[in-house]
Amino acid sequence: MFKGSPRRISIKDVAAAAGVTHSTVSRAMRHSPLVNQETGDRIRRIAGELGYSASALARGLVTNRTQTIGVVVTRIADPFVAEIVSGIEETGHHYGYSVFLANSNAEPEREIKVVRSFAEHRVDGIVVTSSRVGTLYLPMLSEMHVPIVLINNQYPGEFVHSVMIANAEAAREATNHLIGQGHRLIAYLGDRYGHQSDTERFAGYRQALEQAGLPFQPELVSHGDGRPAGGEQAMRKLLALPEPPTAVFCYNDMSALGAMKSIRAAGLEIPVDVSVVGFDDLLVAQYVFPPLTTVRQPRHQMGALAMETLRQLMGGEQPAECMRLPGELIVRESTAPPGEATQ
Amino acid sequence: MFKGSPRRISIKDVAAAAGVTHSTVSRAMRHSPLVNQETGDRIRRIAGELGYSASALARGLVTNRTQTIGVVVTRIADPFVAEIVSGIEETGHHYGYSVFLANSNAEPEREIKVVRSFAEHRVDGIVVTSSRVGTLYLPMLSEMHVPIVLINNQYPGEFVHSVMIANAEAAREATNHLIGQGHRLIAYLGDRYGHQSDTERFAGYRQALEQAGLPFQPELVSHGDGRPAGGEQAMRKLLALPEPPTAVFCYNDMSALGAMKSIRAAGLEIPVDVSVVGFDDLLVAQYVFPPLTTVRQPRHQMGALAMETLRQLMGGEQPAECMRLPGELIVRESTAPPGEATQ
């Protein structure tokens, strides 16, 4: 075992071993038609024997393309995000791109640090999921000259592309489902204020009420934090109303989990006393008790589409700026007409 | 909007603007003591104004270090894996490393492709989680001269470092929990054959039986596939026995979910008729009904430790080769003495 590794074998070593110039080796490795068939085969064989591995660094330096993209997420461990990343990675790999992954923890300054690091590594493109600080990208974006695609975070500017779920439509459908079951007191349990997807889902909820001729009651709106704890607390407030709701549409499944806990803690039964609808269709939605009615987001597909869009941008094409994917209402047993158990 | 971006501004542009050589700029940017204080400040200011971003490619080319690591996982979307990656990324970021993430889908040939790509990008180190093809790394490893750390997959060779959970001990504790509740017919619902962690957990299960003086009954062992579907099927077999078990220790939470479904489908109640123990403590374990007794794996910490170990290796240190982390038994309501409900 040596101190100081014996230096990687480079293109020149292969050239020397094959008795040609490194230019020829370079061409041979990329199967250029400029190099003689036999010579090429021989060079590639020798390269294989020597364990030659081309340096993406050197190549990127001259070609100005690294075959690399950066992905920024709020939390990798978030099951919602993980599936999206999976979609990105899969189609990225398909096109020959390697992906840098970085957490932002929803901290703006970390997010900027991360994007800067991506820039130094000369990524060919960037995908940002569920960013809360989209605004901060504008200056860096113009500096970087790198295509960016946002997921679930439309940036209200030009030259920024985004993939989103059709929040309003899905929320309307979910609310209609409850209305159709005969609920009249339907609550909305949202995320923190100001998030675009929360705003849109809330809008869909109101639209559904309006179309059904039901009055909108502001006291039936409560805000959590997108996680079980917040949902739990927000639900407590709703249950404390003089006239509590018989159904609640939650911003996401995580909030719904908390809501369910609160409902049960109040001695009430789901769905007999309160029906619950979530959003996302996380794995847990199928296994929670009772199984949760929710809106499925095509997360994998969203990631794939984002990567597809990015590839088009990197290839100089001009894809649509804002792409909306439909959600799908999955009816399970957490919803039923008021006063009834699921049949 | 121009065709062909106007070329990134490089170190030389900064040098020209500051009226110095690029060498001086290089030193200034790295805060070298060799450069005059004022000159350094001025250069950095100008660099900032020009939007200069150092090329990690060029730097890596000459320094032979990229401040980059590669992470290979079977499935990013696997909630178990996602949390590990989060731990890796977090401490990696702390040390200034960017991480390449890639799926292997448990396909050996894809896994090799991925590692080869990492090699071309000249990563400083590699972490592999839950690989089923660890053996294949040996040749590539020697070629690459890059430190590798395995998670949950001890490689029976030299110079390979790994971070694992103490499977046998944890399995023993879980089984003891059931024995302590008075169960005598305890089944083991495993993963596919041949996986190391399955083997170890099975060993812990047997040890516990033996220490308690209970007979080992081969018919009480059934194998799934680590996912709900497999667990469901394996549990069906166990319930079809003339003398079915009153408790089952499952390889992981996913299998346990399937097992619970089977139990309920058979018209039995958990834990009154059958107690269930899982492994992993996924989020879903808290929210499934009844809440699942399981072994918590410190996933985030495992990722962090792997990265820490990698950093030591990259720094030329010699950390321990195989590090075992203890699991923690989390008792919830899916386990109770035979015939009893949870109190």
Next chain:
DNA sequence: GGCGGAATTGCACACGGTTGCATAATAATG
């Protein structure tokens, strides 16, 4: 005033590839 040394900065090469252009060898053509 000459001299030694410290503090700065410049020079030039290296890293490992890609690529336009020149060149040599070979084949096709008149």
Next chain:
DNA sequence: CATTATTATGCAACCGTGTGCAATTCCGCC
């Protein structure tokens, strides 16, 4: 056989940084 077209290879410059060594300037000191 001379000329031209074609094919295969070499030459050399370049991408953007880091760094050892030389060179310059400035001081303090004898």
